[in-house]
Amino acid sequence: MSQAIAVEARNAVKAFGQGDAVVRALDDVSVEIRQGEFFTLLGPSGCGKTTLLRLIAGFEMPTSGTILLEGADITYLPPNKRPVNTVFQSYALFPHLTVAENVGFGLQMQGRPQAEVKETAARMLALVKLEQMANRKTSQLSGGQQQRVALARALAPKPKVLLLDEPLSALDLKLRKEMQIELKRLQTETGITFIFVTHDQEEALTMSDRIGVMSAGKLQQVGPPKDIYTRPVNRFVASFIGDTNFLQATVEADGLRLSSGELIEAPAGLAQGRKVTAIVRPEQVRLVNSAELGAVTATVQNMVYFGTDTHCYMTLADGTEVMARLQTTATGDADLTQGQNVALRFAPGSVQVLED
Amino acid sequence: MANRGFDTAKLPGFTPTAIFVFVALYLPIFMLVFYSFNAGKAVGIWEGFSLQWYGKAWANDHVKDATLRSIVIASVAAVVSTIVATMAALGTTRRKEFKGQTFIYMMINQPLMVPEIVTAVALLIFFAWIKVATGYQGLGYLIVAHSAFCIPFAYLPIRARLEGMDLTLETAATDLYGSPWQVFRYLTFPLLLPGIIAGMMLAFVTSLDDVVITLFVKSAGQDTLPTYMLGQIRRSISTEIYAISTVLLGLTVALLTAFFLLTRKKE
Numbered sequence: 096m097s098q099a100i101a102v103e104a105r106n107a108v109k110a111f112g113q114g115d116a117v118v119r120a121l122d123d124v125s126v127e128i129r130q131g132e133f134f135t136l137l138g139p140s141g142c143g144k145t146t147l148l149r150l151i152a153g154f155e156m157p158t159s160g161t162i163l164l165e166g167a168d169i170t171y172l173p174p175n176k177r178p179v180n181t182v183f184q185s186y187a188l189f190p191h192l193t194v195a196e197n198v199g200f201g202l203q204m205q206g207r208p209q210a211e212v213k214e215t216a217a218r219m220l221a222l223v224k225l226e227q228m229a230n231r232k233t234s235q236l237s238g239g240q241q242q243r244v245a246l247a248r249a250l251a252p253k254p255k256v257l258l259l260d261e262p263l264s265a266l267d268l269k270l271r272k273e274m275q276i277e278l279k280r281l282q283t284e285t286g287i288t289f290i291f292v293t294h295d296q297e298e299a300l301t302m303s304d305r306i307g308v309m310s311a312g313k314l315q316q317v318g319p320p321k322d323i324y325t326r327p328v329n330r331f332v333a334s335f336i337g338d339t340n341f342l343q344a345t346v347e348a349d350g351l352r353l354s355s356g357e358l359i360e361a362p363a364g365l366a367q368g369r370k371v372t373a374i375v376r377p378e379q380v381r382l383v384n385s386a387e388l389g390a391v392t393a394t395v396q397n398m399v400y401f402g403t404d405t406h407c408y409m410t411l412a413d414g415t416e417v418m419a420r421l422q423t424t425a426t427g428d429a430d431l432t433q434g435q436n437v438a439l440r441f442a443p444g445s446v447q448v449l450e451d
Numbered sequence: 452m453a454n455r456g457f458d459t460a461k462l463p464g465f466t467p468t469a470i471f472v473f474v475a476l477y478l479p480i481f482m483l484v485f486y487s488f489n490a491g492k493a494v495g496i497w498e499g500f501s502l503q504w505y506g507k508a509w510a511n512d513h514v515k516d517a518t519l520r521s522i523v524i525a526s527v528a529a530v531v532s533t534i535v536a537t538m539a540a541l542g543t544t545r546r547k548e549f550k551g552q553t554f555i556y557m558m559i560n561q562p563l564m565v566p567e568i569v570t571a572v573a574l575l576i577f578f579a580w581i582k583v584a585t586g587y588q589g590l591g592y593l594i595v596a597h598s599a600f601c602i603p604f605a606y607l608p609i610r611a612r613l614e615g616m617d618l619t620l621e622t623a624a625t626d627l628y629g630s631p632w633q634v635f636r637y638l639t640f641p642l643l644l645p646g647i648i649a650g651m652m653l654a655f656v657t658s659l660d661d662v663v664i665t666l667f668v669k670s671a672g673q674d675t676l677p678t679y680m681l682g683q684i685r686r687s688i689s690t691e692i693y694a695i696s697t698v699l700l701g702l703t704v705a706l707l708t709a710f711f712l713l714t715r716k717k718e
Binding site for chain 1: 617619620622623624625626627628629630633637638641642
């Protein structure tokens with residue numbers, strides 16, 4: 096069951112404007128979202144993630160391509176006929192209705208009996224821990240409470256897929272962290288497929304089963320958070336998620352020859368002589384004894400203290416910039432000073448080569 | 452307010468100008484209201500408090516007749532123009548911007564811009580032609596004319612209310628399985644209702660108060676309250692008219708206060 100496909104976009108294209116001014120908000124996007132999955136669309140603003148969400152919700156029709164819900168073509172079905180509900184960035188709670196009436200709205204529109212509407216609304220409010228607020232007006236609630244009402248309202252009609260359009264962006268940091276945990280709990284409890292749109296990489300990494308990274312209307316990479324972080328396929332994904340050191344290198348028989356001259360360990364299966372861009376995450380950079388084999392020499396440029404760790408900015412022999420995240424130890428680090436020469440090593444298996 | 456910078460209230464002559472304008476605006480009205488309670492007949496000579504002119508106006512069959520006609524016309528015109536204005540407001544705000552949008556706004560608000568006398572003459576000629584063709588002489592002409600020029604007065608507050616309403620709300624209601632009719636019935640209409648009532652009241656007051664178009668369009672014996680008053684005052688200044696004016700003033704102030712309360716923002 097968990098591997099069945101809930102939503103599928105096939106070659107979805109959405110173009111706005113006409114003639115020379117055409118903007119392709121979505122450029123040939125194909126993706127399969129599995130049932131019961133917490134799927135995140137991650138990307139900077141204007142990357143097309145919200146457009147894809149709106150196509151799934153039915154608020155927009157694609158210029159070409161198909162949207163499938165559990166195998167059925169819903170490309171041109173109006174939003175009120177799709178078993179898909181949305182949590183809006185602005186919450187869009189109905190100001191003239193009480194909290195309970197807001198939550199029951201979907202079921203009421205479907206023409207369910209009053210008793211069922213009331214019972215479900217009460218159950219949903221219990222699920223988001225707002226039982227006491229049932230008869231309040233929505234304007235009397237705090238931002239976090241309004242967020243929960245919006246969630247309860249969208250979940251009440253038991254949609255096949257719940258779409259969340261940057262729902263946490265209006266909350267302050269502490270509340271946002273709480274809601275991240277809350278959302279994950281709701282998703283597990285209800286078993287409903289969640290499609291979550293965000294530009295916040297941390298939100299995406301902590302909550303998702305899988306992430307789809309988008310940029311310039313295209314899906315760049317789809318995979319579990321760990322894959323996206325440790326094995327980004329291209330420069331965009333590598334730089335958008337986390338901090339990354341980019342190293343220019345040439346593949347040789349026994350490793351990668353860096354542009355600065357040193358030879359380092361290479362991932363297997365690369366064609367010899369190829370010029371590649373290698374990446375390594377800052378936490379995989381270690382300072383070592385300069386006599387050690389395979390050590391890369393560098394010059395310290397700057398140190399920035401962050402509490403749990405210290406960011407050490409360095410340059411290699413050819414000027415390539417490398418940043419290391421050095422964990423703070425109980426005794427404190429050996430004080431590095433600007434201009435000091437050091438030796439680096441990259442943790443085994445941590446160097447990745449970008450595909451493009 | 453900060454002390455530095457430009458402050459209109461500190462310009463030389465501001466206070467005298469303000470006082471002059473308020474006196475010019477309100478002194479005549481105050482005089483009118485004051486002398487409507489005068490026991491005597493002459494303006495400017497106070498002979499003691501009395502409600503006799505109110506009694507006389509109330510007993511006057513012409514006044515009763517004209518008042519009833521005014522209320523019938525204003526009520527029908529207010530309802531008709533509000534329905535049309537609501538549809539126009541929905542049609543011009545609940546969609547993406549389109550070419551010629553400004554032109555449509557101007558067309559809807561035409562009665563606010565074209566001199567009323569021009570509309571009045573045009574209607575006179577147009578209705579005369581229909582009268583000849585059909586033989587109908589009834590109140591219908593006045594009702595149609597009033598409904599038409601009341602539209603912009605009803606349209607403006609309704610549109611203002613709609614523009615302050617987040618379109619996402621309607622998107623959300625559609626997402627929650629509301630058909631277009633259900634979305635209107637359970638979301639747009641209840642949220643719009645204060646604007647609709649405000650528009651209707653403004654249209655009612657505008658119709659009640661109209662002289663120019665009514666004078667040109669009405670047939671013999673179809674006096675409304677304002678045209679009756681005009682006719683009376685031309686012959687001799689009757690203190691009865693003061694009493695009627697004061698009642699009209701009271702009604703208008705009450706309706707406009709209600710309008711203000713309905714359209715002001717909460718919070």
